[in-house]
Amino acid sequence: METEQQDLSGxxxxMRACRLCADLPLGPNPLFxxxxxxxxxIAGQAPGRLTHAKGRPFDDPSGVRLRGWLGLSEAGFYEDPRVGIFPMGLCFPGSGTGGDLPPRVECAQAWRGPVMGAxxxxELSLVLGKYAIDWHLPQLKGASVTEAVRQTSQGEGGIFVLPHPSPRNNRWLRNNPWFxxxxxxxxxxAVGRALT
Structure with missing residues (x-):
């Protein structure tokens, strides 16, 4: 266990000093x-523009919804060292025509394996979005988010897929009240068990 802690501590x-993506529109600002x-x-996609500016992951309307889904207060979400946030891309990737751009692949290539190994x-992984699904659950690669959420809805193996908590997904939530x-x-x- 101490070896794992030392590895993560290093x-x-x-990661905080990472500049792999120095060409990002707003520059690098690793958030995790x-x-x-x-x-x-919590394995998400990448920080958004608002969280990039604030310097704290999920410090936006998506985070408010996510904390509600998990039954965690703001303090419990940010101050409890047992709650980790590790997106596929550590920095805001920029905006495209349909929203934020995908996380940069070099980020996951550099950091995902070493961090997950450490x-x-x-006890519990909450996976949000296509890129996180593809990495954490390669057997579901190509499945729709709806199908991935359904297939992990029992939390077997300590993994749940969630739809992104963005207000942009209000329609998905209306169409899938079972979630x-x-x-x-x-x-x-599962969150309660992991924190007791």
Whole structure:
């Protein structure tokens, strides 16, 4: 366990100083939240423009919804070292015509494997978005988000796929009431178990 902690302790400052994507429109600003005690991992896509400016992951309307889904207060979400946030891309990738651009691939290539190998105490992974699904659940690569959420709705293996909590997904939530009606209760229970 101490080897894992030392490995992660060495990785965190290197990730904070990362400049692999120095050509990003707003420049590099790696946003993540990890500690050797991380038990719950939130694996998302990449920070948005607002969170880039604020310097804190999920510090936006998506984060408000996500915290509600998980049954966590703002303090519990940001101050509990057992809650980790590790997006596929650590920096805001820029905007495209349909929203934010995809996370930069060089980020996951550089950091994903070493960090995941150092997180020895994970009990629960919450996977948001296509790029995170493809990495964490390669057997679901190519599946729709709806299908991925359905296939992981029991939390087997300590993994749930969630739709992105963005207000842009209000229509998805209306069309899939089973997520909030059935799956969120299981997710909240799993979060509670991981934090006790």
């Amino acid at each position: 990785l965190i400052p290197r 939240q990890l500690s050797p005690g991380t038990r719950i991992l 997180l020895g105490g994970l 909030e009606g059935e799956v969120l209760g299981r997710i909240r229970a």
